[in-house]
Amino acid sequence: MTINNQNRAAWIKLFYYLLIFLYLATTIVLIYLQVKPIYPIVGAISFFVILCIAFSLLLNLNFIIYKESETKVILRYYPLHPFHHQFKSIEISKNTLSHFDLDMKLFGLRPEITLYQQTERGLAKYPSVSISSLSKSSRKEIINSLQKNSLKK
Numbered sequence: 001m002t003i004n005n006q007n008r009a010a011w012i013k014l015f016y017y018l019l020i021f022l023y024l025a026t027t028i029v030l031i032y033l034q035v036k037p038i039y040p041i042v043g044a045i046s047f048f049v050i051l052c053i054a055f056s057l058l059l060n061l062n063f064i065i066y067k068e069s070e071t072k073v074i075l076r077y078y079p080l081h082p083f084h085h086q087f088k089s090i091e092i093s094k095n096t097l098s099h100f101d102l103d104m105k106l107f108g109l110r111p112e113i114t115l116y117q118q119t120e121r122g123l124a125k126y127p128s129v130s131i132s133s134l135s136k137s138s139r140k141e142i143i144n145s146l147q148k149n150s151l152k153k
Contacts, residue, residue, distance in 0.1 A: 001068045001145060003138050009063035012056075012080050012133060023049045057081050059110050060130035068145050073097055075115065077129050090126050092117050099150045102143060103128070111139065113146070 026045060030038055061081065067074040075090040098116040105112060112128040131139055 001141075003064070003066040003134075003141055005064050005134050005138065008133055008135070009061075009080055012061055016053075016056075016080075016082055019049060019052060053082075058106055059132045060112075061133040062130055064129070064131060064134060066142050066145070068149070071095075073115075073146070073149055075113075075129060080133065088127075090115055090129070092126075094149050097146075097149050098123060100146045113142070115146075 023045060027042055030041060035041060060079070062077040062079055065074075065076040067076075071094060073092050073094060076087060077089075078087045079085055092115060096118050098118040100116065101114040103112045103114070104110075110130055110132045112130050114128045115126045117124045117126070131142065134142070
């Protein structure tokens, strides 16, 4: 089973680019037309753009690929915000997947999954992964898959 949000991630990235393009184009047009008073108008537009970007940063949107094979559970993710990092991957054998936590942060707008693996030295905790960019049905599929494969049921 493979779950990914490639289409949704592409739309989110497109939204970032369009937002910045429209912001710059609007500002240039306002300067070119010599609209008076320009500072409050550009300030209001800037406030709206910054608010949109801050909200999306709070949601911590990710491009997610979840794969369940016969032996492993693989969760790959890539931050979608403009100041992104590199791909990160979590691969856990089904035999050692202990359990997972689902935390609903930011008033339920940012669900995060934390995976735990049973190792020879004890319980290993992986970093939390925000799944807010997934559709509700995809989230449910991932949660059902993890519940099915967890050692602690």
